[in-house]
Amino acid sequence: MIKYFTNIFSGIVNLLKGMKVTGKVLISPAVTQPYPEKRDELKPKDRFRAELTMPHNASNEHKCTACGICAMNCPNQTIQVTKNKITDENGKPKIILDQYLYDIGSCIFCGLCTRVCPQGAIEFTTNFEHAVYTRSKLVKQLNQPGSKKMEVAKPAAAQQKVDAEPKQNNENNQ
Amino acid sequence: MLQLSDIITWIHEFLSANIPAEWAVKLIEYVLVGLGFLTLYALIALFLIIFERKICAYFQCRLGPNRVGPWGIFQVIADMVKILLKEIIPLKHNDKLLYYAAPFIVIMGSLLTFGGLQFAKGVHGVDFNIGVFYLLAVSSISIIGVMLAGWSSNNKYSLIGAMRSGAQVISFELSACLSMMAMVILCGSMNLSDMMESQGRLWFIFQAPIPAFIGMVIYLIAAHAETNRGPFDLPEAESELTAGYHVEYSGITFGFFYVGEYCNLFINAAIGALVFLGGWQPLHFPGCEGFNAVMDYIPSCVWFFGKTLLLIFLSLWVRWSFPRLRIDQLLHLEWKIMLPFSLFNILLMAVLVANGWVF
Ligand code: SF4
Ligand code: SF4
Numbered sequence: 001m002i003k004y005f006t007n008i009f010s011g012i013v014n015l016l017k018g019m020k021v022t023g024k025v026l027i028s029p030a031v032t033q034p035y036p037e038k039r040d041e042l043k044p045k046d047r048f049r050a051e052l053t054m055p056h057n058a059s060n061e062h063k064c065t066a067c068g069i070c071a072m073n074c075p076n077q078t079i080q081v082t083k084n085k086i087t088d089e090n091g092k093p094k095i096i097l098d099q100y101l102y103d104i105g106s107c108i109f110c111g112l113c114t115r116v117c118p119q120g121a122i123e124f125t126t127n128f129e130h131a132v133y134t135r136s137k138l139v140k141q142l143n144q145p146g147s148k149k150m151e152v153a154k155p156a157a158a159q160q161k162v163d164a165e166p167k168q169n170n171e172n173n174q
Numbered sequence: 175m176l177q178l179s180d181i182i183t184w185i186h187e188f189l190s191a192n193i194p195a196e197w198a199v200k201l202i203e204y205v206l207v208g209l210g211f212l213t214l215y216a217l218i219a220l221f222l223i224i225f226e227r228k229i230c231a232y233f234q235c236r237l238g239p240n241r242v243g244p245w246g247i248f249q250v251i252a253d254m255v256k257i258l259l260k261e262i263i264p265l266k267h268n269d270k271l272l273y274y275a276a277p278f279i280v281i282m283g284s285l286l287t288f289g290g291l292q293f294a295k296g297v298h299g300v301d302f303n304i305g306v307f308y309l310l311a312v313s314s315i316s317i318i319g320v321m322l323a324g325w326s327s328n329n330k331y332s333l334i335g336a337m338r339s340g341a342q343v344i345s346f347e348l349s350a351c352l353s354m355m356a357m358v359i360l361c362g363s364m365n366l367s368d369m370m371e372s373q374g375r376l377w378f379i380f381q382a383p384i385p386a387f388i389g390m391v392i393y394l395i396a397a398h399a400e401t402n403r404g405p406f407d408l409p410e411a412e413s414e415l416t417a418g419y420h421v422e423y424s425g426i427t428f429g430f431f432y433v434g435e436y437c438n439l440f441i442n443a444a445i446g447a448l449v450f451l452g453g454w455q456p457l458h459f460p461g462c463e464g465f466n467a468v469m470d471y472i473p474s475c476v477w478f479f480g481k482t483l484l485l486i487f488l489s490l491w492v493r494w495s496f497p498r499l500r501i502d503q504l505l506h507l508e509w510k511i512m513l514p515f516s517l518f519n520i521l522l523m524a525v526l527v528a529n530g531w532v533f
Pocket of ligand 2: 052073074075076077078079106107108109110111112113114
């Protein structure tokens with residue numbers, strides 16, 4: 001009998017607590033950012049995946065080794081990595097990136113490519129205005145013309161790579 | 175101070191002066207009153223739809239409709255035009271007569287209730303000596319429409335939705351009526367005009383604070399459940415039954431259910447405001463003459479619509495806060511908690527009134 005009343009009482013208290021929470025949300029400002037009106041002040045969240053890019057530094061160099069892991073992991077075959085075999089100045093054969101094609105029309109923005117890239121060569125930006133008149137324009141080449149592979153300071157970076165790679169693969173397998 | 179009733183009296187005098195035949199005056203007045211109620215009905219539904227959409231957006235940190243007109247207030251006009259132009263898809267193998275009659279019964283139920291409300295001082299359709307009883311009786315007519323809609327659609331989802339709706343409305347009707355009965359005991363009359371008059375001194379909620387407050391909470395929960403909204407929206411349960419009883423309806427036949435739902439929201443809040451919060455009576459406290467005089471300057475229809483809007487807002491707050499109940503939890507709430515409490519409330523009120531322990 002006592003339990004009946006305490007149940008009702010605690011139920012009412014809990015309902016009021018819930019209404020307090022929603023009441024607070026009611027008076028807090030809306031998170032919606034009106035698009036064409038406030039276009040210049042838009043602040044998309046960093047985690048927002050809108051377009052895949054390959055950052056280049058000032059001397060037009062990127063970090064991609066053309067290993068193709070990103071293309072292999074892409075569920076939609078959105079990425080096409082074309083490699084080139086060249087011989088460097090020491091006479092050693094070397095694989096470099098020829099063309100990195102990304103078709104935004106078939107990307108599902110799952111983020112697997114950036115997650116598996118051992119070099120951290122690609123990343124998502126928040127630029128979301130992709131409207132074009134033909135589908136062929138949706139295919140973009142991410143490596144800039146004439147760009148080169150960045151020369152990384154060998155020991156530290158190499159060590160990091162070895163550490164990072166198996167861990168990430170494990171995560172993906174799970 | 176210009177009151178709405180003055181305008182009505184003026185129209186009546188104008189008509190009587192210009193038209194000699196008394197029956198013609200009456201006829202014109204009936205038509206005018208009918209048109210007035212229908213217009214008010216549609217306007218209230220439109221207003222409530224945009225009001226709910228805006229409020230629910232703010233409850234979710236959104237902006238809500240904001241494209242058509244300033245702050246999106248003309249969005250509902252656009253929606254209305256769209257729904258009027260939509261095709262009414264005919265069904266095969268269903269009960270045609272009942273299928274098309276159901277939306278009208280729903281609308282009729284809420285429109286009949288409209289006639290019994292008191293919108294401002296001296297502005298009401300009908301004034302019975304059993305006003306409260308009439309309101310409670312006709313506001314439950316729409317459940318017949320809901321059941322017919324579910325049955326005649328020949329669709330298992332709508333049938334389940336209608337059955338749930340029936341179980342829900344019939345059980346919650348009890349608590350709603352019993353909590354009203356407590357207020358009828360306090361007033362000693364079922365006539366809404368008498369109730370308004372006795373609230374002129376002090377609103378019922380202040381006259382007997384404890385039982386009136388319990389009664390009001392019970393009434394608001396029950397009324398909320400009767401409108402099939404909020405945590406009690408099992409009959410519609412989008413995720414289980416797609417849309418419940420009106421799943422087969424399209425175009426304006428669906429629109430009737432939609433409008434009826436919003437008008438029922440208004441009607442329930444209005445009955446709550448009339449019976450517990452003094453309806454169109456301004457806030458008066460015996461002994462504070464200056465304060466009472468200031469309150470009298472606010473027109474009575476503003477008081478009525480303000481209080482109703484407050485209760486509607488409360489209902490929306492509940493709707494957008496809580497998750498949906500299961501059917502057994504719903505019936506548990508009604509039969510094991512609210513019904514005993516409202517019976518006890520009547521007893522408490524009777525004891526208080528019999529001993530004169532009310533303000
Ligand atoms: S972007 Fe990364 S994963 Fe893809 S080819 Fe280049 S280095 Fe390999
Ligand atoms: S985000 Fe997903 S779909 Fe898009 S390119 Fe990367 S892996 Fe492919």
